[in-house]
Amino acid sequence: MPIPLRLSLVTLGVADVARSTAFYEALGLVASSASTEAVTFFNTEGPVLSIYGREALAADAQVPAGGSGFSGVTLAWNLDSEADVDKATVRVVAAGGLMVKAPEKAFWGGYSGYVADLDGHLWELAHNPGFVVDAAGRLRAPD
Structure with a gap:
């Protein structure tokens, strides 16, 4: 039996968590009480949107943080x-x-x-x- 795919959380790696949090709050999203200085969570009508430091996210995934342009x-x-x-x-x-x-x-x-x-x-x-x-x-x- 296949395991169901549920897209449950989307994490964006950002340069400044506080700045990006303010941007998404300006769009009407409300930060979850589970948010900290290092990560912000927003409930949406679909998956949870997470804002996390780009460098920390890359380190967690053990991949280089560099690069720019279209990521696909x-x-x-x-x-x-x-x-x-x-x-x-x-x-x-x-x-x-x-x-x-x-x-x-x-x-x-x-x-x-x-x-x-x-x-x-x-x-x-x-x-x-x-x-x-x-x-x-x-x-x-x-x-």
Whole structure:
């Protein structure tokens, strides 16, 4: 019997935990009481989002901390409408994030754009009419 894959926690390695915590709080997230100076946890509608020092995260994984540019990973924030994508984009930029690609109609039938947080982590802000949100509030791809 296969072990179920549950994406439960996403950890972002950042240059300054306090600065990044303030950025995500400006987006409306609330730090968990389990947070410390070294790590911040935010509950989301999906996995827990964790903010942790980049150097400490690399040391924990026993990999080099250096490197920059596109890491091959983006995070997605799926929203209920195109208007919500636009509003979220404005909110991220107002909090100090960078607009990487303005929201636009996407080739796959939805609407999306890209922003980056203070450490360059890419977030796709998207409305995908082909995916549904289930009764538990989770985004579900078609079967």
